[in-house]
Amino acid sequence: MPELPEVETVRRTLIELVAGKTVERVTVSLPRIIQRPAEPEQFADLLAGRTILTVERRGKFLRLLLDGLTLVSHLRMEGRYGLYRSGEPVEKHTHVIFHFTDGTELRYRDVRQFGTMHLFAPGEEFESPPLNKLGLEPLEESFTLDELRKLLGGRPGPIKPLLLNQAYVVGLGNIYADEALFSAGIHPERPADSLKKDEWERLYAAIRGTLARAVEAGGSSIKSYVNGQGEMGMFQHSLLVYGRKNEPCPRCGSAIEKTVLGGRGTHYCHICQPPLRGKRSAQRSGARKAR
Template identity: 50%
Template structure:
């Protein structure tokens, strides 16, 4: 958390609130959030006078398009942005503050301090390595069945591990992986290269559908997530398996089980998706 739907919702809120604003100065209270080769001092200097033209998203990355720079932000586990009047007391866990010319602040808060900011010349934003290496966005046009089938055929890793891999499809995290696999009726432990054509198509369609519905609902609020406008997501009311351990499967009534796949807590229906005992629990690396 946050995953693609939450980041997309944050992007929309930021565009409503700060697109067109000019940065007058920046305060960095946790230097490690600024990625090399930039020091926090140079990061602050380069952003003075830069206008925020728009905010884009790629996978789970936010991309602030400025005059000369693309400022790339990754929220990681619990990062979030707020917009306040300049001079208001800082909330706990405020680590980066962008002072704007209209007497407002764009503030970045992060309980775990895992979030990161990078500066890339505006004409090289597509070459930023973490973004350049991302898989396709989970949309009908970009996330093609042929490409997905090719990726699955090349690995014996569990299918859940594969769809969590950002090089295969961008933006899918733990919540939406569980929900997509449930919708497609596929066991999360099943080796990717054992999915037949029908299963591959069902899963591809499920990923696109689940992500689109979550974006429309403003994301999922499990613990602390709120968007930039201070609103909680609403997709949690539509969850079928995630966080539903021992509750009845909405399709067949079998209690939902929780296990660990790809080192992540994993929720599934042992009737609709099959028992994990059908597959070896030790996953291959390749």
């Protein structure tokens, strides 16, 4: 699933591609993509004649701001946008097409068909699902060390699943949680309430730094992700632990290990990220070694 760096890259690309374009009409071939309003025909009618002013992001959600409406779009597993000339062949699994008055088309393609689109009056999107219960944006000024500790510091659960909880911190995702925890030298199963002040400082800096570098690299193309211009991200070439099971740790040379924590594949170095020992040892809570 595209995480914050990938969605931010798509956002920046879409601004270049569609800001200032006016929607002539909308074609919807897979109605379940449209979550609000309930009827795809009403969705299309509401958008006709609207101009896209800019594109913003909230967590993993894109916000296309039009004159008088906000379109909230979630790419889910494999959703992607692309700009085409009218008349170009339409690829299979293209489910929504925004036809612009200048003869171009913004096409939404989704092989897995899990993506969603919601329409709101401007500002109302923050009062209703899917945006109303999202946590802190890790690259904004509101994401401070104190806020991170306030949210997670008193919680006994393993730190990695807490970082993945969108109600606390948005957009970090599995890849970047593994990378940030490695950079901070913190075992993913450490209880959050066991972290000391200096560990919180390292983790905070690692989250911000990892995401900033990933955004600069255009995200990570692990499977099928590309931006709105069909370009792959490059951060996968800089990953230190994610996807590197049994490869040598870039710091100490020990084999990178992989476990399953909270249902997510989790990569770490048992030397550079030592687990908590003794009575406060982290509970495995269903974690198992990946075979």
